[in-house]
Amino acid sequence: MNAANRYGWLVAIGVLLGASLTACKEASDPIGDEKRIQNDEEIKAYLSTNDISAQRTPEGLYYKVVSKGTSTQKPVIGDEVRVTYIARRLDGVLVDSSEISLNKPVRAVYGISKIPFLSDQAMSLLFEKPLLTEGDSAILFLPSYLSYGATGTLLFPAYTPVRLEMKVVSIRTEAEQIDDFVKDHSILITETTENGLRFGKTLSRPDSAEIKDGSVLQVKYTGRLMDYTVFDSGTLSVTVGSTSLVTGFTQGLLKMRAGEKANLLFPSTLGYGTQGSSPSIGPFAPLYFEVEIVSKTK
Structure with a gap:
């Protein structure tokens, strides 16, 4: 049953059973309720002992912004968020960290995947309001229900x-990821279409056969x-225009001739979209192809 249906059902019988349902809900997770209170007390005691001044959200997330970046950019669904982090228990034990010294931030696709130690709710609290934007550094104090909750390990119970x-x-954004990719890897791009395909021919055969819908290629x-x-x-055999090819790949082939080579770079809207293609290609993933039309048989 989806959220809308549940809401409608509760409204319909709320006069008769509302109080009873509320009481049941409040008693449904006594351990969770107890841990919420306990976690909050633990965090407040830690802040007091270490003389740390932090703000608290109504949801129970404590945070202290250490430095502000120069950007006000916040993510929308599908954007890439990259962070470095160090995670510790409140007793000081180091639990995990990104590879800060190697400059290897961890990556999440906003609305799809999460940064380690952050629940979906915590991701939303940090980036939708937003509490943090690009370039910001902060210390977060997360109760378990905004982190890993009932899931634990020997090191992090x-x-x-x-x-x-x-x-x-x-x-x-996807467009910014593509811009960075082109710059970082010196990708030759000579044309960008209105729908976002970036194309660069690296080997030209101007006298060879044109590629059209229906062409059969290696x-x-x-x-x-x-x-x-x-x-x-x-190497694969393809029929140009067939549904087996993603749109960006097909559009790139149509700009080529037999024997030519090219770079194709395109956003997820021309690739595998919001679903991705398991297991290698995630949702909202821009893709880069180096292609060569080896032969044309039709």
Whole structure:
């Protein structure tokens, strides 16, 4: 039953059962309620002992902004959020960290995946209001219900609050990710279409056969994600215009002739969209292809 249906059902019988349902809900998770209170007391005691001044949200997240970046950019669903972090228990034990010394931030796709130690609610609190924007550094004190909750390990037991020192390294739309990729890897791009396909011909055969809808081709390709990871490569037989090809790939082939090579770079709207293609391509993933039309048989 979805949220809307539940709401409608409760309204319909609320006069008769509302009080009873509320009482049941309040008694449904006594351990969770107890831990909420306990976590809040633990965090307040830690802040007092260490003379740390932090703000508290109504949801129970404590935070202290250490430094502000120069950007006001906040993410929308599908944007890439990259952060560095150090996670500690309140007794000082180091639990986990990103590879700060190697400058390797962790990555999350906003609305799809999460930063370590942050629940969906915590992600929303930090970036929708927003409490943090690109370039900001902060110390977060998260009760367990805004972190890993009842899930635990030997090093980080269930219902453990966490101190998270975090810097928002970057927030990038798909277009900005593509811009960064082109710059960082010196990708030749000579044309950008209205729908976002970026195309660059690296080997020209102006006298060879044109590619049209229905052309049957042997295509050699390498596909990469924006971290330059290869997700697929090989040679395949394709019929241009068939539904087996993503839109960006087809549009790129139509700009080529037999024997030519090119770079194709396009947003998820021309690729695998909001669903991705498991297991290698996530939702909202821009894609880069190096392609060569080996032959045209039709």
